[in-house]
Amino acid sequence: MNITIEQLTPAIGAVVSGVDLSRPLDAQTRDAVEALMLAHQVIFFRDQALTEEQQRDLAAGFGPLHIHPIYPRCERVPEIMLLDTALNDLRDNALWHSDVSFTETPSLGAVLLARKVPALGGDTLWASATAAYDALPDTLKTYLGTLSATHDLAKSFPAERFGSEQLAAAKRSNPPVVHPVIRTHPVTGKKAIFVSEGFTTGIVGMEPPMAEPLLAMLYAHVARPEYTVRWKWRAGDVAIWDNRVTQHYATYDYGDAHRVMNRATIMGDRPF
Ligand SMILES: O=C(O)CCC(=O)C(=O)O
Ligand SMILES: [Fe+2]
Numbered sequence: 001m002n003i004t005i006e007q008l009t010p011a012i013g014a015v016v017s018g019v020d021l022s023r024p025l026d027a028q029t030r031d032a033v034e035a036l037m038l039a040h041q042v043i044f045f046r047d048q049a050l051t052e053e054q055q056r057d058l059a060a061g062f063g064p065l066h067i068h069p070i071y072p073r074c075e076r077v078p079e080i081m082l083l084d085t086a087l088n089d090l091r092d093n094a095l096w097h098s099d100v101s102f103t104e105t106p107s108l109g110a111v112l113l114a115r116k117v118p119a120l121g122g123d124t125l126w127a128s129a130t131a132a133y134d135a136l137p138d139t140l141k142t143y144l145g146t147l148s149a150t151h152d153l154a155k156s157f158p159a160e161r162f163g164s165e166q167l168a169a170a171k172r173s174n175p176p177v178v179h180p181v182i183r184t185h186p187v188t189g190k191k192a193i194f195v196s197e198g199f200t201t202g203i204v205g206m207e208p209p210m211a212e213p214l215l216a217m218l219y220a221h222v223a224r225p226e227y228t229v230r231w232k233w234r235a236g237d238v239a240i241w242d243n244r245v246t247q248h249y250a251t252y253d254y255g256d257a258h259r260v261m262n263r264a265t266i267m268g269d270r271p272f
Contacts, residue, residue, distance in 0.1 A: 003032055007040065012128035012246070013229030014040035021048045021058050021238055030061050033240070037109065038188055042126040042229065042241040042248075049236055050113055052077040052262065059111040059264035066100065066107055066265040069170035070157055074262070083250075083261040089161045090259070093250035096127065096223055097198020099243050099265065102153035104177050107243045108268035114233040118257035125230045125249045126241060129192035132222040133182065144193075145182045147206075149215070151199040152176040178204055181218075183271040185245050192245040193222050194271055222247055244268060 003018045016036055019029060036043050050058070056079045059065055065079040072087050074080035083090055100106045112124075133141065153174045157167055181203070183194040197219045203211040231239065241248065 003029075003036075005036060005040075005043075008044075008229045011131040011227045011229075012041045012126055013044070013231070014042075015044045015046070017046070019045060021045055022050050022054045024057065025061055034062060037240050037242050041128050041130070041246050042231075042239055044231060045238040045240075046234065047236045048113065048238045050238070052080045055111060055113055055238075055262060055264050056080055059266055063108055063266040063268075066267045068100070068265065069153070069174060070162060070167060079264055081263040081265065083259075083263060085257070085259045090250065091252040092156050092158070092161065094252040095156070095197045096219060096247045096249045097156065097196045098129075098194065098247050101151045101179065101194070101196065101199045102155075102174055102177060105270050106179075106268055108266045109241055109243045110266060111264045112239045112241075113262045114235050114237045114260075115262060116258055116260040117233040117235055118254035118259055121251065121254035121257070122259050123230050123232050123251050124239070125228050125251070126239075127222045127224075127228045127247045127249075128245065129194065129222050129227075129247060130185070130190045130245045131227040132224070133191050133193050135227075136221075141182070141191075144218075145180075145191075147181040148178045148204040149181050149195045150176045150178055150201045150204065152201045153199065155201055156198045176201065179271045183244065185242075186269055186272075188245075190245065193218055194244075195219070196222070196247045198247075223249070244271070 006015045052074045056077050068081045072082045154171055181195055182191050184191055195218050
């Protein structure tokens with residue numbers, strides 16, 4: 001094994017070479033990939049021709065897998081979620097979010113494979129919510145550490161585009177949840193801002209006229225270019241990210257071009 005890495009920005013992101021993700025990872029390689037994900041928060045691999053089964057098995061090496069309540073899935077391998085512009089209107093991912101924060105135990109991370117990408121556009125950005133947290137003034141860190149926020153699936157799956165019985169059922173089984181505004185990474189101990197435009201709906205005990213500007217300030221702060229990395233996909237690229245301390249944004253700037261991504265989602269713990 002000869003793993004090399006190229007860091008993409010000081011805050012977040014690295015390209016990893018020298019790993020064939022299609023083969024079962026030996027313990028040493030698996031641990032190395034996990035350590036790189038923890039260190040760089042999102043890592044990218046080029047030229048990985050994975051089948052759905054191989055992608056599932058790769059992700060399952062990092063924990064049990066989650067099956068999404070709304071997005072379509074691969075029939076043969078239900079742990080593979082399909083982000084396919086031919087099946088769904090995907091513009092709802094064009095806002096900053098941390099995946100499935102509308103559940104009690106949002107995902108630990110995900111393995112995303114690009115299958116078909118537009119000639120131009122469709123980049124995905126990730127932001128480091130730990131770098132953003134670190135840059136806050138100490139007084140604000142302390143104050144935010146006392147707050148909790150509500151997260152709701154309904155915010156990112158508008159009825160006009162997901163207006164099905166399935167959406168109604170998903171809403172019934174996923175009522176709004178409460179998470180700390182600042183969460184602590186269970187492995188690294190780093191603190192991160194854990195509110196996002198995608199699913200956060202309010203701050204517990206605070207009226208909307210006060211909560212909304214505070215939340216808007218935090219969303220804008222996390223999305224500052226200094227804390228982000230922007231990835232230009234090629235088919236066969238794989239991204240693995242730590243969903244506990246990052247947010248991401250899938251740009252929707254490619255009109256009617258066909259874009260197909262497959263995601264395997266790793267289950268996580270309750271934020272604290
Ligand atoms: O389509 C993408 O690039 C990412 C979409 C997304 O938000 C996700 O896979 O969690
Ligand atoms: Fe996402």
